[in-house]
């Protein structure tokens with residue numbers, strides 16, 4: 928079951944970063960500044976791939992479950 932938890936956490940986190948990154952890009956230079964909250968959305972999204980088990984660690988968990 929930890930395999931599916933790791934898969935969900937990794938996919939949702941990576942998708943969150945992808946979407947937030949696209950949002951920053953759409954805003955152009957403003958996306959990089961603090962004029963709009965989109966830069967914070969990106970930083971908040973990025974934490975998902977680091978906190979509570981990084982993406983790399985989720986991959987280790989998934990691999991161990993698949994290869995055991």
Ligand SMILES: Cc1cc2nc3c(=O)[nH]c(=O)nc-3n(C[C@H](O)[C@H](O)[C@H](O)COP(=O)(O)OP(=O)(O)OC[C@H]3O[C@@H](n4cnc5c(N)ncnc54)[C@H](O)[C@@H]3O)c2cc1C
Pocket residue numbers: 974977978979980981982983984987
């Ligand atoms: C804003 C913020 C809030 C936080 N809040 C909390 C909190 O409330 N409670 C708490 O307990 N922690 C908290 N943390 C800590 C967070 O859980 C850790 O930062 C996270 O677990 C990553 O650990 P690390 O920073 O020591 O990175 P490291 O373990 O040093 O990893 C560095 C890099 O190496 C990679 N790596 C490490 N080991 C492997 C491996 N075996 N194979 C492949 N790649 C590997 C990692 O994926 C990462 O990319 C917080 C962090 C931040 C930034």
